[in-house]
Amino acid sequence: MAVPVSGESVGVSELKRTVLDGGYCVGCGACAALDGEPCRIALNDDGCYVAFPQACCQSSADPCCVCPLSDRSIGTAQLAHSLFAAYGARYHDRIGYYVSSYAGHVTNAKLRADRTSGGYCTWLLLQLFKQHRIDGVIHVRHREPTAKNKTLFHYVISTSEEQIASGSRSSYYPVEMSEVLQNIKTLHGRYAIVATPLFVRAVRLLCMTEPAIRERIRYCIGLMCGHLKSAHYADILAWQLGIEPDGLRRMQFREKSSCDAGKYRVVAEGIVAGKAVRRSAPIMNLYGTNWGLGLLKCIGDDYSDDVVGELADVSIGDAWMRPYRNDPKGTNIVVIRHPDIQDITEEGLCDGHLALDRISPEAVAESQRAGFLHRREGLIYRLSLKKMAGAWHPPSRVQVCSSRSSHTFVMHQRLRLSLSRESYVAFRRAVCDGSFFSFVRTMNPLVWRYAKTMSFKAMSRMLFQNYWSLFCFFLRKPFLRYRTK
Numbered sequence: 001m002a003v004p005v006s007g008e009s010v011g012v013s014e015l016k017r018t019v020l021d022g023g024y025c026v027g028c029g030a031c032a033a034l035d036g037e038p039c040r041i042a043l044n045d046d047g048c049y050v051a052f053p054q055a056c057c058q059s060s061a062d063p064c065c066v067c068p069l070s071d072r073s074i075g076t077a078q079l080a081h082s083l084f085a086a087y088g089a090r091y092h093d094r095i096g097y098y099v100s101s102y103a104g105h106v107t108n109a110k111l112r113a114d115r116t117s118g119g120y121c122t123w124l125l126l127q128l129f130k131q132h133r134i135d136g137v138i139h140v141r142h143r144e145p146t147a148k149n150k151t152l153f154h155y156v157i158s159t160s161e162e163q164i165a166s167g168s169r170s171s172y173y174p175v176e177m178s179e180v181l182q183n184i185k186t187l188h189g190r191y192a193i194v195a196t197p198l199f200v201r202a203v204r205l206l207c208m209t210e211p212a213i214r215e216r217i218r219y220c221i222g223l224m225c226g227h228l229k230s231a232h233y234a235d236i237l238a239w240q241l242g243i244e245p246d247g248l249r250r251m252q253f254r255e256k257s258s259c260d261a262g263k264y265r266v267v268a269e270g271i272v273a274g275k276a277v278r279r280s281a282p283i284m285n286l287y288g289t290n291w292g293l294g295l296l297k298c299i300g301d302d303y304s305d306d307v308v309g310e311l312a313d314v315s316i317g318d319a320w321m322r323p324y325r326n327d328p329k330g331t332n333i334v335v336i337r338h339p340d341i342q343d344i345t346e347e348g349l350c351d352g353h354l355a356l357d358r359i360s361p362e363a364v365a366e367s368q369r370a371g372f373l374h375r376r377e378g379l380i381y382r383l384s385l386k387k388m389a390g391a392w393h394p395p396s397r398v399q400v401c402s403s404r405s406s407h408t409f410v411m412h413q414r415l416r417l418s419l420s421r422e423s424y425v426a427f428r429r430a431v432c433d434g435s436f437f438s439f440v441r442t443m444n445p446l447v448w449r450y451a452k453t454m455s456f457k458a459m460s461r462m463l464f465q466n467y468w469s470l471f472c473f474f475l476r477k478p479f480l481r482y483r484t485k
């Protein structure tokens with residue numbers, strides 16, 4: 001137990017000793033949404049939201065109880081059981097409780113084209129609203145950056161169909177919920193919240209301690225999540241398009257192309273030499289976008305064992321499997337746990353608003369294979385490192401056993417940790433040098449070592465994308481300078 005410094009509650013010092021000092025905070029904002037606000041959330045120098053304890057706060061609330069990574073908060077298994085077992089949901093060891101699981105998309109061609117994947121998430125939110133089951137949606141939208149706050153996305157409350165439909169597509173960008181959650185305590189009404197797995201867990205924990213939040217959040221819509229990115233991820237993408245970090249104004253991480261669903265485009269808007277510009281490129285042509293590399297990711301999220309959002313009433317992801325991934329128009333995978341959402345989905349199927357195939361929970365898990373490998377087997381390795389160092393680590397459902405992993409697997413995981421850590425150093429260096437290529441110079445030796453731990457096929461694919469994106473960067477560079485004039 002930590003000894004509180006003067007003016008600090010025991011809960012705050014415990015949070016500091018464990019989650020905050022260990023660098024695990026994902027800045028979800030649950031602790032700052034508690035009455036009395038024992039913490040505040042702010043962006044750190046690495047472009048990630050983190051909690052900062054408020055000096056001399058009079059709050060008696062214990063932030064550890066709502067922190068998704070604290071060992072003093074209720075475990076995912078217990079929460080999931082209390083939420084879904086009563087609905088007669090079955091249990092699968094990788095996707096958690098489920099009533100049904102599907103792959104498919106909305107049939108409205110415009111809605112599907114405008115959305116991240118198959119459009120099911122926005123369709124469902126609109127249905128919940130139109131059927132008066134909710135009065136608003138808490139989700140993420142673009143924001144105009146200002147001199148004081150340069151962030152590009154934030155959580156908002158949408159209370160009309162137009163606002164709900166204008167939620168951003170998947171934003172691989174830091175967001176935090178404290179402000180919207182504080183707001184709904186004073187606003188009356190019923191809401192659905194869209195969130196990634198750790199954030200859903202934080203909301204569920206908050207519902208246990210804050211009656212006003214419990215009363216208002218009626219549905220949790222989960223987005224499956226490989227990992228969370230720092231704001232600097234958007235910076236490196238835009239930089240490759242000739243927009244320097246200070247000039248970036250708007251980012252669209254996923255614009256559909258005519259190739260397969262994974263080959264989407266990135267669109268950046270910003271100011272170059274005093275002029276507003278809008279530039280885009282296929283994701284494949286941008287350096288550092290291979291998710292396996294884990295560049296500029298939020299480190300704390302690496303210690304979550306939940307890939308699909310097991311505490312959500314419905315989990316929504318991309319159908320990264322054949323034949324669906326070949327369809328550039330985008331296809332969702334959906335895992336339903338709440339009977340209301342099952343009813344709405346069945347109505348959508350009957351009315352022809354949805355085109356969904358029933359798929360098995362194994363097929364869902366298989367579509368997120370890389371995520372499960374990282375958050376299960378990979379997590380065992382990361383936790384064992386913490387154990388060996390005698391350091392505190394977040395609780396987990398994976399069992400840290402004496403490692404049966406091969407030398408290559410261990411090297412692979414070790415290099416993943418180095419890649420994430422080093423990418424922040426490389427970004428800072430690149431900003432000092434005023435050159436994106438400085439980022440590449442720092443990262444490339446590690447990328448090369450990492451690639452060597454992969455199978456020949458995976459290594460060739462990774463190195464090809466790496467060098468292809470660099471080739472594209474140099475090819476693009478003189479053209480970008482010309483366009484800027």
Ligand SMILES: Cc1cc2nc3c(=O)[nH]c(=O)nc-3n(C[C@H](O)[C@H](O)[C@H](O)COP(=O)(O)OP(=O)(O)OC[C@H]3O[C@@H](n4cnc5c(N)ncnc54)[C@H](O)[C@@H]3O)c2cc1C
Nearest residue numbers: 116117118119120121122139140167170171225226317318
């Ligand atoms: C950080 C992140 C990582 C992801 N990783 C994976 C993955 O590994 N595998 C996978 O299958 N799917 C992943 N997804 C989910 C996937 O990208 C799609 O969001 C999902 O398939 C829903 O598609 P849709 O067309 O139904 O959503 P849409 O109809 O486009 O609706 C998207 C909704 O999500 C909200 N939203 C956007 N960004 C965020 C955010 N950062 N946090 C909370 N809400 C947000 C928007 O406000 C909008 O309401 C990830 C999403 C995010 C945000």
